[in-house]
Amino acid sequence: MPITTSCSRCGAEHTADIPQSVNAATSPELREKVRSGALFTWTCPHCGTVNLLKVPFLYHDPAEHLMLVLTDAPVNAEGVPEGYTGRQVRSVGDLIEKIKIFDAGLDDLIIEMCKFVTCRELKKEVPLRFVSMNGADSEMTFAYPEKGEMEMVAVGFNVYEDCAGILRRNPVIRESATGLATIDQAWMARFFR
Ligand SMILES: [Zn+2]
Numbered sequence: 001m002p003i004t005t006s007c008s009r010c011g012a013e014h015t016a017d018i019p020q021s022v023n024a025a026t027s028p029e030l031r032e033k034v035r036s037g038a039l040f041t042w043t044c045p046h047c048g049t050v051n052l053l054k055v056p057f058l059y060h061d062p063a064e065h066l067m068l069v070l071t072d073a074p075v076n077a078e079g080v081p082e083g084y085t086g087r088q089v090r091s092v093g094d095l096i097e098k099i100k101i102f103d104a105g106l107d108d109l110i111i112e113m114c115k116f117v118t119c120r121e122l123k124k125e126v127p128l129r130f131v132s133m134n135g136a137d138s139e140m141t142f143a144y145p146e147k148g149e150m151e152m153v154a155v156g157f158n159v160y161e162d163c164a165g166i167l168r169r170n171p172v173i174r175e176s177a178t179g180l181a182t183i184d185q186a187w188m189a190r191f192f193r
Contacts, residue, residue, distance in 0.1 A: 001055075007044040008051050016042050021058035034059060035099055040092045052092060059095065066102050069180055070095045077179030086180040094184070097129050104133045106160070109174055112188040113163035118142060118155055119185075127185065128153070 002017045024031040033039040040053045057070040065084045080086035089095045101108045115128040126144035133140050138157040143150045
């Protein structure tokens with residue numbers, strides 16, 4: 001769908017053609033552009049500024065039974081098929097993080113619990129982002145901004161397993177993640193004061 005936007009730096013108008021939705025199974029090349037964020041950016045031909053497009057967007061991965069809706073507006077979850085995980089995200093960064101979590105075979109509720117625990121360990125209230133899971137021991141890497149730079153923090157998979165146990169013992173947390181839930185640190189903090 002072509003949309004007209006303007007450069008955040010010089011104001012030059014630009015018409016961007018961005019799909020309203022991507023099906024990860026039928027469009028693997030678009031899936032990669034979503035994952036890299038390239039689908040949502042355009043470079044101004046006048047001043048070279050890389051601009052981020054702000055458009056409602058649906059990401060559908062039938063293999064993972066995953067539906068991610070990117071929008072600030074209230075959404076109706078009726079379109080989420082039975083057996084699917086539905087999530088609402090509010091930024092491209094949040095969308096990419098969710099895809100990375102699910103593509104790694106991880107559970108985003110457990111990841112948010114890991115962030116909660118890790119913040120406590122760090123004694124910092126920082127917006128942690130899942131980056132990757134690596135190696136034979138499945139060590140996870142999270143990132144957070146500090147003094148204008150991204151700090152990386154390694155979290156052992158034992159933390160993920162511990163957090164999975166906490167969620168099993170507190171089923172109300174998972175039960176509240178229905179429809180197109182927004183699962184982030186603010187959501188998780190509601191359960192642990
Ligand atoms: Zn420009």
